[in-house]
Amino acid sequence: MEKKRIHIFDTTLRDGEQVPGCKLNTKEKIKIAKQLEYLGVDVIEAGFPTSSPGDYQSVQEICKSISKPIICALSRAVEKDIKIAGSALKYAKRSRIHTGIGTSDCHIRYKFNSTPEKIIERAIQAVKYAKKFVEDVEFYAEDAGRTNNDFLAKVCEAVIKYGATVINIPDTTGYCLPEEYGIKIKFLKENVKGIHNITLSTHCHNDLGLATANSLSGIINGAQQVECTINGIGERAGNTSLEEIVMIIKQNSHLNLFTNIKTKLISSISHLVSECTGMKVQANKAIVGMNAFSHSSGIHQDGIIKKRETYESINPEDVGIHNHSSIILTARSGRAALDYRYKKLGHFLNKNSLDLVYSIFLRYADKKKEISDQELKIILEEANNKGNNNKNRLQHIRRRINVV
Template identity: 55%
Template sequence: MTNQQVVIFDTTLRDGEQSPGASMTHDEKVRIALALERLKVDVIEAGFAISSPGDFKAIHSIAKTVTESTVCSLSRALEKDIDRAAQAIKPAKQGRIHTFIATSPIHMHHKLNMTPEQVIEQAELAVRHARNYIDDVEFSCEDAGRSEVDFLCRVIEAAINAGATTINIPDTVGYTLPHQFGETIKTLIERIPNSDKAVFSVHCHNDLGLAVANSLSAVVNGARQVECTINGLGERAGNASLEELVMVIKTRQDSLKLDTGIDTRHIVPTSRLVSGITGFPVQPNKAIVGANAFAHESGIHQDGFIKNRETYEIMKPEDVGWNTSRITLGKLSGRNAFKVRMEELGITFETQEALNEVFSRFKILADKKSEIYDEDLQALVSDVCSGDVPKKYVLLMMEASSSTNKQPTAAMVINVDGQPHEVTSEGDGPVDAVFKAIEKVVQSGARLALYNVSSMTSGSDSQGGVTVRLEKSGRIVNGIGKDTDIVLASAKAYIDALNLLTIEPRKTNPTSAIM
């Protein structure tokens, strides 16, 4: 008997983008979608079509580009939302409309101001309307974790009768415990007369650190789709981590008797891509994708590992993509070898000019570094392929200095709308001096909410990845800079964040953070 298949539904591009400061550009969303397709994700939730013109455009582009995965758009249980979602996914080879409405007493009373009967009616109407466009319709009961089971049975039965093919049970606020959540899934499947006509799904949040445990408990009790994100990205404390869920199912097939269609060799490259684009670093001890996930420091552990790998490793690092991190490209490498390696990483170029630009930057970097890593290449692409971000501010020149007996200083030339501005400033350190110099010119009024530095690869010549988070009038953006010079990377990150602040906010309509 073969293991039962679990559908992997990735919502990095929708729920993951709801993380404060994690907003992605159009081109970045398409790049991540292609990486998810290469990972063999079953369903890619590409966004919330009605939330903004930018989201609609990104979903539409992904629907035209992705061919192997189902492309999905979220919508509230409203006809206008569903119409917009249908338009966005229209080019998709395989499309899905995902509609939702809240079902918990607190949400129905305080947010929706609707009676339970009205919610059931609205759910039915929404699913029927979605089915006018497409056969693959998912219905979600927002805040199901705090909903009454009897009411869930009624609304889900109605949704399935109306044509829903997937029923999602979200633990929207991460409130439930694994044994409770598993029992809820089991009860719903047993009590709902037409439950056999739909796939049951779960979408768990990590507010209490239980998202993966709750998702696995649900799967053990009959759910056959899990909704998750790369690196556990998402609203508040995040979502269930795709890499953890997939590797638990793969590693413990002896117990779970389940499987997924994920090509696990692409987990680490996809994790690095998402981290680089969003500016959210992966903690070193993060399961599967953290830098220390397969490191052995203790002498006892090292001794056992040397004698037999399985003494301290239950997975092979190469199975999740760690063996592809080092490459042999260098300053003598040719354009063709460079292009082939990029294609192996899932990176393609729409034009020869784009390839030439990245290759030129690669050559410059290769002159600075003795070894080039895949993370370096992905960083180069991130720097070049951000054409939909306006460049109001451009760094033309920077010189920073610090010494034991002198106040650190920075001298810069910054283009503002094409006009160069020279400026100098002092600071508590070279980075502080650089930031103060930039602010002398732009006077943004933004607050520095986060400054984070991480080494992208090993060695003293590693590129440094800098994330600068700015907050202004309640809006949060993440700027990213990369360079072997960490002060220069910091300047790039700060200016990147300032440019993002010049873009109109993408989420123009109020959105309910489902699940």
Template identity: 50%
Template sequence: MSQRVYIFDTTLRDGEQSPGVSLNVPEKVQIAKQLARLGVDIIEAGFPISSPGDFESVRAIAREVKGVTVAGLSRANFLDIDRAWEALRGAEQARIHTFIATSDIHLKHKLCMTREQVLEAAVAAVKHAKAYTSDVEFSAEDASRSDFDFLCQVLAAAIEAGATVVNIPDTVGYSIPLEWGRLINDICHKVPGIEKAVVSVHCHNDLGMAVANSLAAVLNGARQVEGAINGIGERAGNAAVEEVIMALHTRKDQFGVFTRAHTEEIYRTSRLVSALTGMKVQANKAIVGDNAFAHEAGIHQDGMLKDRTTYEIMNPAMIGISKSNLVLGKHSGRHAFRQRLESLGYVLSKEELNSAFNSFKKLSDKKMNITSEDIEAIIEEEMSRLPHAFALDYLHISSGTAVVPTATVGLRRDGQLSEEAACGNGPVDAICKAVDKITGINCTMISWGINAVTSGKDALGDVNLKVTTDGCKVFTGRGISTDILEASAKAYINAVNKLIWDSMHTEREVGSEK
């Protein structure tokens, strides 16, 4: 049996199904490129038939992201599979991932199909997908609650039809490690032809056991693990990819397997996904949380000062957390700035570097010392900008306990300045109403939150908010500034720009299909 474990990342498909998350095509491509740098083996780019936006994002990733397999999800029917291939055909390495439920619960209440019909559909789907690409993955949805003999029958039939990967999902996060490991072991030993396929697992975290179940599966023969960065996804989420990678790496003595992941890209990938989805990583999150390498207890600090390994089983540098003694400030030049970016792992084009350096200079006029965290925030904000979008030119606020909050806002788009003023229940509300007047779009703000990037009175405020116009599709905005009202304005404008971009491209895609 191979000792390599393949990492199948579904951040852009299952991860985006997290409530309140909506990524546009450029954001998905940006994340996909970072996932490729991380060294995942397969990127599940989306569910092409689900929407024009998903189709376009899968197609864009297939065309632009190299050195990695790009997968598209499809139900076990020909229309889904045809649409998936249409999106994937430009990929360097393409995989069609087709699925159908196998549990009696799903057969009775969702599919209204017999076991014989499901078996027939699974075989037909794999054969149809196989006509497009040699790399076909078959998933038995709700496998953990399926009848074992029927599950084995479907898996064997899928392999015989040409499936190169068979995925065993714990769709509702029902299993516990002992029984899940036993199930995978039984499948590896009892399914005819199983040696012809890679056994995969896709574990959900409803009982908080997604990573533990995934690792139990590896110990029992699984050689592909599916998950999402930061563990995001439906309901309580998926197995956290970074936790799986580091557990296999740190405990080689127990697992005896390896991945091709570049661990030093983990932290950067986590930060990017958090920034673009608007889902903040909890402080005590394993591997990538703010407290993961923090030590407050005196006895811990004493041990750390004597030898890091007393209380750390992983070196922060191993996941890409870099500390530099080079202090940046208002007198720092482009070379020092570029050097810090390189030490943090960012590779920017000349135009991106110029834009980021200008933002750095503006910030250095307001802050004495610029930290790595400040620079990361600047880069993440720069990378979230869309072309030909509205940009904040100026902002004037009048507010206080004895006056009605009023905002005057100037926005530029393609060089043209537009100005409006509005009153609101507070300064942020006034800003949003003024922006709405300029753009002609009335948004409803669902959430607003702010975090300090670093400590101190001059810390950057990092505002994340979510807006909608129809109550269905949600757009995330992010803005940073030492002034929280300016950060709020930038975040709101960022969300509105995404909304405009999405509506323009949706209309274009619908028009092109008529």
């Protein structure tokens, strides 16, 4: 069975930048956009041009700097927005306008003070107007996660009829459970006329920690595009993490899916986005967190040393981490890990020496969070001097490691 390609729509520069305090200037946006192009993303959502003159300029400059990916600009279902988006995209080699409107009862009643019929009409008019500027028009049904499936199908069918080439089904508030979101995508695939002629897209938020799971459920049930961000940054709790969804697809061949992402560039672009945005990556973040390939438990360390796959489903080199798995020495580490780290430093200990060093190591490790290479050398020095019973010398050594 032929594998199905999943298109990666990166919105780091638009939805990702909506994090409070995460303002990027034009130069930083171009730098990130170029790295996204090298990474192999299919679409770069460059910004929301009508939101500010600076965002308009950034979208224009990105269009001039990028050749391969589609450059996408966001707009509301408002003619002014759409016109400005079209103007900002004029230098793009491949362009897309991303326009849409809220479709849930909550949005229709409270955000727009409108009716379902009027919302469908506004959606149609937005798509028709966007087609005057670009051929590729993506329509988003905001809050689709909480939208009745029958009404959502009517909206999708209407905009497809008037030229939408991509339909985005956002779980705007991170409301859906994976099964519910998958059923929604499947329902649209089976009940919307013309749906097989367009690209169906997921856009999931992480309010309940389900963004990646929902996106996965969406593509399993027929969506062909995933909208995501580097490091999972974005509005509130963030968006689907690009590195997570890409590596899930890569590691699970039975899904029969693939992307064009060069995964060995993931670590470097994660660091770049973190540096430019000032958004630190949490240590236990999947794939790109500093602890993602670190091991401190003695049982795990022993397994990793014997065969990496015992406690890692991903090879660190596959995401661009070249110093391999990290064996972190703590009070929970065993002899195997200690011996491994000493060998890395060029010290090969016999069993008796290792037992002596390990007893000293544990005394220090109980008082410190982590033992460094420099401290390992000091521990070895103490072990070598222990037989001499030189109390002054041992006291000096312990002070060097801040353990008395």
